[in-house]
Amino acid sequence: MKKTLFDKVWDSHVVSSVENGPDILxxxxxxxxxxxxxxxxxxxxxxxxxxxxxxxxxxxxxxxVPTENQHLPIQDALxxxxxxxxxxxxxxxxxxxxxxxxxxxxxxxxIGPELGVTQPGMTMVCGDSHTSTHGAFGTIxxxxxTSQVAQVFxxxxxxxxxxxxxxxxxxxxxxxxxxxxxxxxxxxxxxxxDAGTGYFVEFAGSVFEQMSMEGxxxxxxxxxxMGARGGMIAPDQTTFDYVSGREFAPKGEALDQKxxxxxxxxxxxxxxFDLEHHFxxxxxxxxxxxxTNPGMGIKISETIPESDDAxxxxxxxxxxxxxxxxxxxxxxxxxxxxxxxxSRIEDFRAAAQYVSGKQKSPDVSAxxxxxxxxxxxxxxxxxxxRVFEEAGFVLRQPGCSACLAMNDDxxxxxxxxxxxxxxxxxxxxxxxxxxxxxSPVTAAAAAVAGxxxxxxxx
Amino acid sequence: MEKFEILxxxxxxxTIENVDTDQIIPARFLKATDRKGFGENLxxxxxxxxxxxxxxxxxxxxxxxGKILVAxxxxxxGSSREHAAWALAxxxxxxxxxxxxxxxxxxxxxxxxxxxxxxxxxxxxxIFTAIDSNPxxxxxxxxxxxxxRIDEAGIAISFEINAYKKMxxxxxxxxxxxxxxQKEAIIAFEQNRS
Ligand code: SF4
Numbered sequence: 001m002k003k004t005l006f007d008k009v010w011d012s013h014v015v016s017s018v019e020n021g022p023d024i025l026x027x028x029x030x031x032x033x034x035x036x037x038x039x040x041x042x043x044x045x046x047x048x049x050x051x052x053x054x055x056x057x058x059x060x061x062x063x064x065v066p067t068e069n070q071h072l073p074i075q076d077a078l079x080x081x082x083x084x085x086x087x088x089x090x091x092x093x094x095x096x097x098x099x100x101x102x103x104x105x106x107x108x109x110x111i112g113p114e115l116g117v118t119q120p121g122m123t124m125v126c127g128d129s130h131t132s133t134h135g136a137f138g139t140i141x142x143x144x145x146t147s148q149v150a151q152v153f154x155x156x157x158x159x160x161x162x163x164x165x166x167x168x169x170x171x172x173x174x175x176x177x178x179x180x181x182x183x184x185x186x187x188x189x190x191x192x193x194d195a196g197t198g199y200f201v202e203f204a205g206s207v208f209e210q211m212s213m214e215g216x217x218x219x220x221x222x223x224x225x226m227g228a229r230g231g232m233i234a235p236d237q238t239t240f241d242y243v244s245g246r247e248f249a250p251k252g253e254a255l256d257q258k259x260x261x262x263x264x265x266x267x268x269x270x271x272x273f274d275l276e277h278h279f280x281x282x283x284x285x286x287x288x289x290x291x292t293n294p295g296m297g298i299k300i301s302e303t304i305p306e307s308d309d310a311x312x313x314x315x316x317x318x319x320x321x322x323x324x325x326x327x328x329x330x331x332x333x334x335x336x337x338x339x340x341x342x343s344r345i346e347d348f349r350a351a352a353q354y355v356s357g358k359q360k361s362p363d364v365s366a367x368x369x370x371x372x373x374x375x376x377x378x379x380x381x382x383x384x385x386r387v388f389e390e391a392g393f394v395l396r397q398p399g400c401s402a403c404l405a406m407n408d409d410x411x412x413x414x415x416x417x418x419x420x421x422x423x424x425x426x427x428x429x430x431x432x433x434x435x436x437x438x439s440p441v442t443a444a445a446a447a448v449a450g451x452x453x454x455x456x457x458x
Numbered sequence: 459m460e461k462f463e464i465l466x467x468x469x470x471x472x473t474i475e476n477v478d479t480d481q482i483i484p485a486r487f488l489k490a491t492d493r494k495g496f497g498e499n500l501x502x503x504x505x506x507x508x509x510x511x512x513x514x515x516x517x518x519x520x521x522x523x524g525k526i527l528v529a530x531x532x533x534x535x536g537s538s539r540e541h542a543a544w545a546l547a548x549x550x551x552x553x554x555x556x557x558x559x560x561x562x563x564x565x566x567x568x569x570x571x572x573x574x575x576x577x578x579x580x581x582x583x584x585i586f587t588a589i590d591s592n593p594x595x596x597x598x599x600x601x602x603x604x605x606x607r608i609d610e611a612g613i614a615i616s617f618e619i620n621a622y623k624k625m626x627x628x629x630x631x632x633x634x635x636x637x638x639x640q641k642e643a644i645i646a647f648e649q650n651r652s
Binding site: 012015016018019020021022024026035036038039042043047049063064076078079081082085127128129143144145146147148150151154155156157159160161163193194197198227229293309310311314404405406423425426427428431 | 570
């Protein structure tokens, strides 16, 4: 039978199937962080059971961590408690932790790939919806709730019904000013935030074949924003080159064997999907969101659509925006370049290239937050830190930061923030904050101009 | 997990669509290390102003009460935080009715004894209308027969639920106990693949 990439990886991880029920899916790698793991460790304690496969768990502290003075104790008492609890739990249960101060610390979805923990053909879970990021490697990776985190601790498996399959093909040539973030914002704007519910998505076509691993991660990262459980891209030479040589990647002959296997994973010609969507790359332009869900996006050159739907009106009211108006030239006061969507070295290279030799607007506060300690190191090695600092951007230490504002990096109420993160929900970046999602280049351009600009018109 | 069989209750209508888990429980309340007390901050920023004054929001409206939340399309999208399900359960909800649920939320709800009932958009509208004409109207949920009824409004809906999940809810079983019972099969699977 012809199989899809998703079928191949899923089927090879099914331990057994419950009659009329879900599959028992074996999990190769389990990533954890401080926010969604403490209650799961409590379950082990209450039930007095061991952590089944501690060697397959990797932990980091990212959501709560401050992005300044990481060498000092965390000031916020509750954040400190959660991070301390993670260290204690990891020690007690024998889990490797890349905590604050460790050279591998960073956002869980940035460090997995960069350490070579993430590999093609694996199954991965994390108590975090953006686990979908790892699908860029041809990995089945999805977010789970804390009860399931406990299940994976206890059994290295989850009980989950096999999702339906969807393929989103984007072919043709991208406009030179279009970034991977624009591609995924475009797809979500076209399909809507619930289009993927019940599905696992494969992104296919020349656009993704030509995309870098960083770009593929940006795309798969946001597959959850169209409701999909996860997204995947077939592994190819780009993938193998990225994985090779990384800390925990297989080496030498083991690597060759793995690559030979990874080459068998792409979807067979003629395999069928439950649903297919096709888009023409040439229609995509730099994108921005205007509302309070990631599907409310437009090309920067377009105007905000009109609708009499009550939720739509509520959303525009929150954003302080008018239907039918344009966002072009609208003043903004904050820019955030970071989050597991866009905090890899390539994102900062693209932003720095735009910013180089320019100055940020005096009316804007512009925050650069690397996804990991390794990315932060690379920023310095390439001299990007000087580019940003000379332009008046503030470079911080790694963490989730203003993506969800659990630490001090909050956007004030009613302020407009052009953000490279993935969610523009009400209050996501701080109570009352108004988030406009965009690519790192669009965000950098907004910081320089002090207003929304269309980088393809410059 | 608490067993679920039959529930008769009033309903709380939340007509907003695409309610994401950041609204159900904002991130700043995720710093706890246990599962208790999240109900207090359920829908925090829709319920209260910064100085803790009640806002014009359905949970603050005494006309509505009960263990059934009826919500607009695509409920529970966004973050995987199970804290959203904990907050709903802690506040006292046992059932959420909507025309569409996000995947992860649905799983989290079921793992916490909350029954997500998916109805058609028309049925959802009919339920909202029924609550509108009588805010204290009662609904009856029978999990065994998979029936949701509002007798007063002549509404009777059969809903779907996975047979395994239904068995778990009715008996109060947790997935973790089932997985632990499968340890041998899991170990055999590990040995076969290496
Ligand atoms: S960066 Fe944002 S979306 Fe990514 S894991 Fe952190 S909080 Fe979640």
